[in-house]
Amino acid sequence: MKKDIFIDNNIAKNFSSPVDNEYKKLIKWLTHYDDEKPQKNAHIVVSQKLINEYSRSSVNAKSLTNITVILSIMQKQGRRIFITNQKIKDFQNKHFTKSILKKLKSNIEDREHIPVVLLSERKYVLSLDENFTYDLHQFPKFIVRVEKRPENLPYNL
Numbered sequence: 001m002k003k004d005i006f007i008d009n010n011i012a013k014n015f016s017s018p019v020d021n022e023y024k025k026l027i028k029w030l031t032h033y034d035d036e037k038p039q040k041n042a043h044i045v046v047s048q049k050l051i052n053e054y055s056r057s058s059v060n061a062k063s064l065t066n067i068t069v070i071l072s073i074m075q076k077q078g079r080r081i082f083i084t085n086q087k088i089k090d091f092q093n094k095h096f097t098k099s100i101l102k103k104l105k106s107n108i109e110d111r112e113h114i115p116v117v118l119l120s121e122r123k124y125v126l127s128l129d130e131n132f133t134y135d136l137h138q139f140p141k142f143i144v145r146v147e148k149r150p151e152n153l154p155y156n157l
Helices: 021-031 048-057 067-076 085-095 098-103 110-118 130-138
Strands: 003-007 042-046 080-082 124-126 145-147
Touching: 003 110, 021 042, 021 067, 042 048, 042 067, 042 110, 048 067, 048 110, 067 080, 085 110, 110 130, 130 145
Parallel strands: 003 042, 003 124, 042 080, 124 145
Antiparallel strands: none
């Protein structure tokens, strides 16, 4: 199983100048690459929409810990798990029933992120968005681990 993680933009936008040691540890885990033990390497789960959000929020960031720089490095190393728009649409058509849509609290834009998380292997998420978190926890037939802080999520295990 790949050590994958979904990082919401409300977390990632702060990567450019991290002062918090827990975020520094998370960034170190994301950027570390071991050719000899690939099963220990981090993978990031993204969609085109999430990549666009990352780009907009870090457009002026010059740091090497900028999420777009990290994402680029991970892509070159084959550690970016890209969920296509077609996979998202297929998931929504299958799982977003009328009753589920009525229960969702997240905004329309974030609803496209739900399939990205639910199609990932571990379903580990870092997010500060309460409504998005609610939707992930309440989505039937899936177990998701969502945390606001990196130290509360066993991402590196």
